[in-house]
Amino acid sequence: MIYFYYATIFETIDKWLGLDSIVGFFNAVLFSLLTAMTMLTYIMGIMSDPGTVPLRYKDLENPDISLHEGKKNGESRFCMKCSRYRPPRAHHCSICNKCILRMDHHCIWLSNCVGHRNYKIFILVVMYAVATCCHATILLICAARDVFKTQQQTGEAYKISHITCGALLFPLTLVLTMLFLWHIYLALHNKTTIEHAQGVRERSLLDGVADAHRHPYDLGAYENFSLLFGRNAACWICPTKVDNGSGLHFRTTLDGTNSASSSSSM
Numbered sequence: 001m002i003y004f005y006y007a008t009i010f011e012t013i014d015k016w017l018g019l020d021s022i023v024g025f026f027n028a029v030l031f032s033l034l035t036a037m038t039m040l041t042y043i044m045g046i047m048s049d050p051g052t053v054p055l056r057y058k059d060l061e062n063p064d065i066s067l068h069e070g071k072k073n074g075e076s077r078f079c080m081k082c083s084r085y086r087p088p089r090a091h092h093c094s095i096c097n098k099c100i101l102r103m104d105h106h107c108i109w110l111s112n113c114v115g116h117r118n119y120k121i122f123i124l125v126v127m128y129a130v131a132t133c134c135h136a137t138i139l140l141i142c143a144a145r146d147v148f149k150t151q152q153q154t155g156e157a158y159k160i161s162h163i164t165c166g167a168l169l170f171p172l173t174l175v176l177t178m179l180f181l182w183h184i185y186l187a188l189h190n191k192t193t194i195e196h197a198q199g200v201r202e203r204s205l206l207d208g209v210a211d212a213h214r215h216p217y218d219l220g221a222y223e224n225f226s227l228l229f230g231r232n233a234a235c236w237i238c239p240t241k242v243d244n245g246s247g248l249h250f251r252t253t254l255d256g257t258n259s260a261s262s263s264s265s266m
């Protein structure tokens, strides 16, 4: 990150546009802001609590929930390692050694689980990282194109720095963009990575009466997004806390028009 920041500000922007020009200064400020947001959300992601199953949780195999959820592997809701029942959408993380509410995955980059309480901050880390990488990539391509067009006599070190930066930046941007788009797709369908992998479907499809692709927690794109990122759309890109409930109960497609989504407490 430090190398990318130095290379973009001093090797690309300064040598191409000049930090004393308006365009150069604007790009330097924008890139610095995006880098700062990436670092801020990254630190918040590391320190965040994904949400764990409370000790007092004893909602033994709630039949209402079992009616909604069908899984390919028929996974039990009792965790042998924690010796307790876990709510729907919770899973045991073998790295954290505890059950995580609405677990998505264990992120090695954050060294933390991504779950009910920190999914938004995880998405924001990826989003700001993508924005930073895309900005750096555009600057790098434009700078290289201008140098090529004007046949500027640049030093060998400048060219090597450009090539090194590009060789690291392009694959990183591509991977992060794909990861971001994948999680936006999951968020729009209110689905976790684990649920996608396990093929969680609405229970009624097992009886052949439902859409075979229907996810029990998919309440529509806008509603799903609001549940995960907050009701106020202006705060969707801000690393603010979301009041998305206890994570012990989740509204499903079979709950009709109940307004209290996952906010219902045990």
Ligand SMILES: [Zn+2]
Pocket: 079, 080, 081, 082, 083, 091, 092, 093, 097, 098, 099
């Ligand atoms: Zn467990």
Ligand SMILES: [Zn+2]
Pocket: 093, 094, 095, 096, 097, 105, 106, 107, 112, 113, 114
């Ligand atoms: Zn974990």
